[in-house]
Amino acid sequence: MEHSERSQTVSLADGRKLGFARYGPRPGTVVFHFHGSAGSRFERPSDQSILQDLGIHFISTDRPGHGLSDPHPDRSLLDWADDVRQLADHLGIDKFHVMGLSAGGPHALACACKLRERTLACSVVSGLAPPDRPNPYRGLPVAHRIIMFVFRNIPRLTYLMRRAAYSLAQGDLETLRQKLMSGFPPADRELLKAPENMAMMIEDIREGYRQGWAGPACDDIVINAPWAFRLKDISVHVDIWHGELDQNIPLDHAKYHHQQIPNSRLTVWPGQAHLGLLAKWREVLGALVESGPR
Numbered sequence: 001m002e003h004s005e006r007s008q009t010v011s012l013a014d015g016r017k018l019g020f021a022r023y024g025p026r027p028g029t030v031v032f033h034f035h036g037s038a039g040s041r042f043e044r045p046s047d048q049s050i051l052q053d054l055g056i057h058f059i060s061t062d063r064p065g066h067g068l069s070d071p072h073p074d075r076s077l078l079d080w081a082d083d084v085r086q087l088a089d090h091l092g093i094d095k096f097h098v099m100g101l102s103a104g105g106p107h108a109l110a111c112a113c114k115l116r117e118r119t120l121a122c123s124v125v126s127g128l129a130p131p132d133r134p135n136p137y138r139g140l141p142v143a144h145r146i147i148m149f150v151f152r153n154i155p156r157l158t159y160l161m162r163r164a165a166y167s168l169a170q171g172d173l174e175t176l177r178q179k180l181m182s183g184f185p186p187a188d189r190e191l192l193k194a195p196e197n198m199a200m201m202i203e204d205i206r207e208g209y210r211q212g213w214a215g216p217a218c219d220d221i222v223i224n225a226p227w228a229f230r231l232k233d234i235s236v237h238v239d240i241w242h243g244e245l246d247q248n249i250p251l252d253h254a255k256y257h258h259q260q261i262p263n264s265r266l267t268v269w270p271g272q273a274h275l276g277l278l279a280k281w282r283e284v285l286g287a288l289v290e291s292g293p294r
Helices: 049-054 077-091 104-114 142-153 155-169 173-183 186-192 195-208 214-223 251-260 277-291
Strands: 008-011 017-023 029-034 056-061 096-101 119-125 237-243 264-269
Touching: 008 077, 017 077, 029 077, 029 104, 029 277, 049 056, 049 277, 056 077, 056 277, 077 104, 096 104, 096 277, 104 119, 119 277, 142 155, 155 173, 155 195, 155 214, 173 186, 173 195, 186 195, 186 277, 237 251, 237 277, 251 264
Parallel strands: 029 056, 029 096, 096 119, 119 237, 237 264
Antiparallel strands: 008 017, 017 056
């Protein structure tokens, strides 16, 4: 793929630039993808034949402060929906599907809620649930509970934690590779043993920290603040996918989404953890494009 296809920007109404990449056939069924924590527009299926086989025009985005997208201080989740609307307008796209992985899940749901007249269907994979739900720390290991508490209550410390992660992401490649392997549970490590998956993850993360650590830290704060929309107000179909062994974002989050979103379907992947999408791109995308209105 030409570099220009992977490194595009659009100017938004407030003067900010929004970065995005385009993969798969055109014309095709449009899917806007929203990356995981500290990710970028380089997050996509490693096997490009999936997009060709399904006829999907896959548009992966950089959130503010990531990759090529300018920062957007004090933004909210619903502000992201406005950015996506402007991107769709720029590309001449009226109707589309949305999906989000992990931290991208809340952003996909914000679009499904605010852009309901243009969103055909939504997929949330290993996605975070609202922070103000009952028992928000249930199922998290102690270390993850501490991190989540920091993200929700101590912004200054959140920036310090992301600064350390930035140094790792922009440092020695082999050190980053070893850290990724050691930082995930066995089910995820098995997926990262595939060279194409590891290469995509490294490229994705390094680009996510392209501008530094402030963008990913802001993202942590945004998704852990009150969302300003209600899950029960989402009317489009939402597919919820989650690994049963996920400890980064426990299965309880997916169950809460399914309970609250009226037109939703929950699929639990046995034996998978947080990165199950790396093995399930075809299943998730195939279901997504089949879920929209006929």
